[in-house]
Amino acid sequence: MFASKMGIIEWSFFSVSPFFLLTISAVLGVWGFRNREAIHENILNEEPLRIYFFVSVALIAMGALTYFASSSSDMMMDALEDLIVAAHFGGGLIFVLYVVANFAPMLVQNLPVHKVLYKPETMPYFTFRLMAVIATFAAISWATSWKTYLNQMAGTFYLVKGDISLAGKDDALAESYYQRSLLFRNQNQHAHYGLATIHARRSDSSKERQEYEKAIEWTPSPALYLNLAGIFSRQGDLLEAALTLDEGKKKFPSSGELQNAAGLSFLRLKQKDSAFYFLMRAAESGGASKAALTNMAAASAQFNAVDTSFSTFSWESGQTVNELAQANLSGQKIMAIDLYPNDTSLNVYTSMNLCNYLLNQRANADTILARKALALSRKEVNEPFSEQLMIASAHAMYARGLVSEALKTVREIAFSGNSDYFSLIGLWLLEQDNAAVASSYLKAVAEKSQPRALYYQAIAETEADSLAKATISWDSLAKSRDKNIAAFAGKMKKVLSAKPGQTNALSNDEKYLYCRYKIQLNDRTSFLKVADEIGDEHLRVQAIIDRCKKWMTIDEVNEAKNLLSLVDKVYTKNLNDQIVNLKMRLAVEDENWQFIQRTLTSAELPFNLRIYYEAILAVQSGDQAAAQQKFGYLAQANYQFEDGLIAAIRYFSAGSFDQLKNFSTLVEGLSAKPNSVKYLKQHVLMATTLGFENEAQNSLNRLRKLMPEASFKKFVTANSDFIGVRQ
Template identity: 35%
Template sequence: MYALAFWKNWPLKDRWYLGVLAAAGCLAISLFWLHYSQNPAPAIEWEHYQQLQTNEVTTRSFSVGLLEVPVKADNLFVFETQAGSSLTVAPLPAYGSLILFLFSVSILLALVTTLSRLWFLAGMLAFSLLIVSLGLEATEILEQTNKYPSWVLLFVLICVCYYFHAFAAHVSFYVRWVAIIIVFAIAGLCISWLATVQVPFLHLAAHSYTASVAITIIFILLVGHEIPATFITLLTQGTRQTKSLQHFLLLSAFYLLNLLLAYAREIGYLTWNIWTVNAYFLLVLSTVVGLWGFLQRQRQGDTLFADETLATWFYLALAIIAFATLSTLLASDNENATDVLHDIIMYSHLGYGIIFIFYVIANFGPMLMQNLQVHKVLYKPNIMHFVTFRIMGFITCIAFMFFDTSYGTLVNQLYASYYNAQGDVYYYLGADKTAEAYYNKSVFYRNQNHHAHYALASIQESRLEPTQQKNELASICVSSPSEYAYVNLSTLLREGNEPYQALFLLNKAHKKFPQSGAVQNALGITYAQLNVSDSALLSFQAARQDAIFKTEAETNLLAASAKFKIKFPADSLLQLLGANQEGALANAMALANLQQIPINKEYVPSADTLWTPKRVTYLCNYLINRAPHVDTTLLSTLVEIARKPVNEFYTEAIIVAAAHAYYAQGSVKKAMDLTREMAFASGRGRYYSLLATWLLEQGNASVAARYFEIAKEKKVAHSLLYEALAYTEADSLNLAKPLWDSLLVSGDKTDSTFARTLLPALTTKTPATLTDTEKYWYCRYRVPLSDSARFFSIVRSFSNPDLRTRALLEASKKWYRQDEPEIAAMYLNRIEAPPATSALGADLLLTRLFLLAKLNPEAFRKQNLASVSELIQTYPNEITLLTGWQTPGNHGEQAARYEHLAYANIYFEDGLIAAADYFANTGTDRLKPYTILMSGLIAIPNSIKLLKAHIRYAAQIGFNEQAQQSLDKLKSLIAPRTFNRFIQANPDIFSIED
């Protein structure tokens, strides 16, 4: 290295051209490192899949007498799996490599024309072989499948090159290069226009394999000694160096020791887990320092070229071809060729490195001992000539090769890679049969052939031949194992209902790839399928250590926690993991829903309206977990997006989850409408069961019974029990008793036990013989509401004060629904024992407040409602109405409050009547209050309160016929004395009839 910036004194055009070649070389090296870091991508990449699983959870429950009726919701959790993609042939790296290859060949051909006659003839012979190897016949120019196109191109180029060599020797290199580039461009245009095959340049790229690999091997051998040569230059270029020989030997010994350790690990002689230098890094380093070394030989007379600029172009052209070739081989995951080239790099640096040390000692040992500037005469030997060094170095490389493997093995690997490249072209074109033939020929030359077997597995997958696909993947696992093959084969085994074989295979994979997150994740999925909870959780935890699969592992860890219903609090687990990705949040909420724990996390918005399983899982679980707090605008938006055709697969799940949120916020009608729509559209029994449950909670037991009957026909668990209960609640004992009898012989012990408890109360004629629990049921279903003496007599006989409280409270509520608040209050005043449960206490408090509001409004307005504000999540509409009665607020607040009550719950009589009254007094639309009342009567046709309100308002607006119809119905439902009292209370509308 006489000067680092050797180009300083070059003409401007040479410096510009050097810049172009340096940029091309940097591009080739950058592409090489890019594809090295991504290998085996883009040929094989991890494809990520999301698998939805569902279980039912109890979001809450409500009491029907002493029976807790659960409200069920679909709880989703998502597992994220990965699989190796089908083989992908990416033409872009191949085209890029072909361009760099032809660009460099044009430079080499221009350089050949500057050589002496002997070297010119040798160069043209090599170039002729290169043109023939390109296989222009594969492009079928003008449908020609012979060598004529190759001969024509070769003839034109030989004529051009001979002209410059023999008749225009004075012409500059750049003119020669441009002329050759023009010929190449014309040839490219002819191929583009006249070729009859698809992607002709992809065929050329595949056929350039032979020449490009040969040039790459030559270049690797050319730079094999450059690192020790650089040691000499660095150690001897100063003027005050000391102990040059010792320093050189020490550096060389360290360098060669590292190479020997790497070689020993490569051939399997050592299994130590120690760091050794990367062979490709050595090649890049040798390439960079080799440019100065090559010019050093040029200046010392050991070169073919008369000018150092031409030597530079030659060296850089070879380097560009070498790295472009390596880049393409890595991008296509053609591992047999890369393995060979990797080994040759090791052989080259070892063989030429060792012999170069002897070359230096033999020729310049005394000079080094005298600390002279040996680098100035490094390529002017006087004992061992440089050609001798080259021959001996090559022999040493061959020796290392034979110690590692055999010549035939390397050749077979190169043949196998060639046929892989050919197969890739036809695989890209979709010509599976031709591609399969090439891949099989590749396997013939080298069975340890990941690329060919993987391609064959991809072809079998496209043909829906899982057995043949398994065979190809199994061949990879035996001969050239990879994570992709193990994971894909285990997936096929799991899908084929062979989970234990998949588990055995993945355990082998774990031994082979102990740090692989993909293998650990697949192990966790398999353990989860086998319901081995501890091993599944441990596998997912181990997969978290792999940064690439950390997110998927955390998602799966929480999914498995939900699947196996672990007891550790979901919010604490989420905080412990530190996971904030959507999948982890979705599964954490699934676990929280199981544990009935709210997760106080802000909603994670997304602008994408095309939903993934992970997104749907998050949305559904969020809507269930945060049901009382979800913004209604968000709910309507989600329902709208769910109805889009692109989300058709997820429509049911999202809409039913949104219905749960609507119900929790008091929008019962909206919730039931959405659920009813999904039930009718899908026919799923659990949706009918959900509708029936809500109807039972709202007091519409007769309709609930019919929905439970549909759910029973669709095999929904416990539907028979709830159908019997609903008919009993609806006072249809003649329909309920056969169902209770069926439950006695039910296979479900819980259902049959409850039936045995209830049946005596429904059938006995002597309640005195019943237990307290049976007496409670007897009072609920057998004692008429008007028979207060009998009711009080039985209640007083209760030894359990809590049952007495329940019975009195329920009787009070029944009288309140009959619009008899005085009688209801009288029943309530008989309660002495405090409620045993918080739910019963809340119900009692709420009933008292409603009675107080009806009987003594002034006293009600003085009440502090802070104690009941916490109940808004359980009784949203009731608390809204009570708040409106006590603190009316401004007109806007009142209007919004009653607008909600008017349409939220058509089973909430007080809310409908209050809304109708408000709009009758403040609005101009006279039909709106009437419509509100009619909506309630359609849902509850026998509602005493709604009938009275309807009669009053219909008469007020002149709908006399409708008022009379309601009056007749009311008369049939209540006692004459009560009816006359109603007439007397409205003298401006009715006349008293005796």
């Protein structure tokens, strides 16, 4: 066993764990303690004290082993394995010499030596112990330099300090400790793993991959292969992920986790037979069988339109996890559940059922359940499921109109370590027409080479009118390996570089993009000319609708109304819905309450927009209780929704003495959407009223940059009593 552990020989037919060997030795030591009474008499006089001393030493040894094992200190575990084997080898060898030296004559006479084993005559027991220590040291030094073990101990010391810093979210300090640990011992899986975790928090996938590759080179393990394959998968390189898992399966053929991951990899590659083959092999293993069965159910839902009806719903059921996963994959909505889990300590089934249920029912989910899931995610006992619960809750709240709370939740996850979620924040902000802020988040993700991040960044920059930056991004995307992205990027380059006299050479969709992004908002003549050249009627109408929305964004209602008058037919459902939405917004400005009342019942509107119209109608009908409730919701639900927040501020400002509270609400909205013309206009007026002269002037200066000159002068003239000489 010693020769095998030290690498002197190789065999596979017999192996005993060194830690099992130590445990057996400790048990035998306690069991045979009374037989060794004679050699302990000169150390401690009383028998109980001698027993307590021995048991205490055993507990210290076992406690140290438990700590190093639980903290995955691979270097110390390796060193202690060597020490245990060497101690048994060296001690056993010297003990044989001890027995021969003291009791050889008795052995020859076949006398019961065990009765006097600890009453030596020639070689004292202390001499045996001293020589055993020397033999142990010699055995260790024979196979490996003793300096190696000192380096392992020093490296482990810095590993522990790194783990403490990492747990305290001090990534920079943790990184320095892990790097120092590697200086003592490069074959250091724990340090490489810790560094990979830090790089993952920073979304630096390149450095994260390098750390896993270094760890695999020296100390391969299934977990390392799984994480490395996960990096390739997140980057969209599914083939490289499959090859990495294949290499891992060759080194660890019995790993159910790797078989399960291989099945998922083939599932993403649409290789049905291979996916089921590896998932079935994983299901036959011990550790990954439940996960594999769940994934097989998901695979069945993807390849076959399986029945996803619920015979029974249980938050504790693994079957429910599978059924919910199938329903989500197939896009099927289940019936709402009234009974929610009451236990505050979740297991894997309860947490995943809760996440899947929130995602399945996000459009109709009870916000009480979403907030309960969010509260459960913050409990220390549920830390393993915290991220999944928070994201599921955020999706449910976003779908129900609580956009501010949803964004705050995702930011909390992103800033606490997983910056991959900046991409989700950016996409949500794009949906909320906040392209300027969205581009900053998406740029941070694109710098980490996340899949499609540069594509979304280019869209955000284009929507934010940062055309110089967008042109650079589209130029990079034109070389993308994704043919669809490359083709669209080429089209955008052509549109953004086109001159006014070159529009005839553009296709219909390129002319639409030219109208949307290239023509100045106040250049009505050029817009109508190019729009009339669009051969596709639907694209022409969409260009007009987009233009109307831009005018509404800067409060130019008449311009939007004049453009919308050019649209007077019935088009596709999507176009008709957009037209109705615009007409309802214009009706608010015209105070055409009957049109809003008549249209509201049949119009398909986002949740917050419907609340906005209902609040306005409640004021007109004199239902102050309903108006106060709905405007109270609009004041905190979504700072990205300018009309709703400003209407709420104006409602609560009427007759209110607490104007600072309303002003602070406006500042929150302006912080969330700093380029909002509507927020800036309201900020100028409220800041002036409250005497905040500098703040009002700053907002006025920003308005001048964001608005056409004619629109800016119109605003200043209309509010000259407030603004005075600031213009």
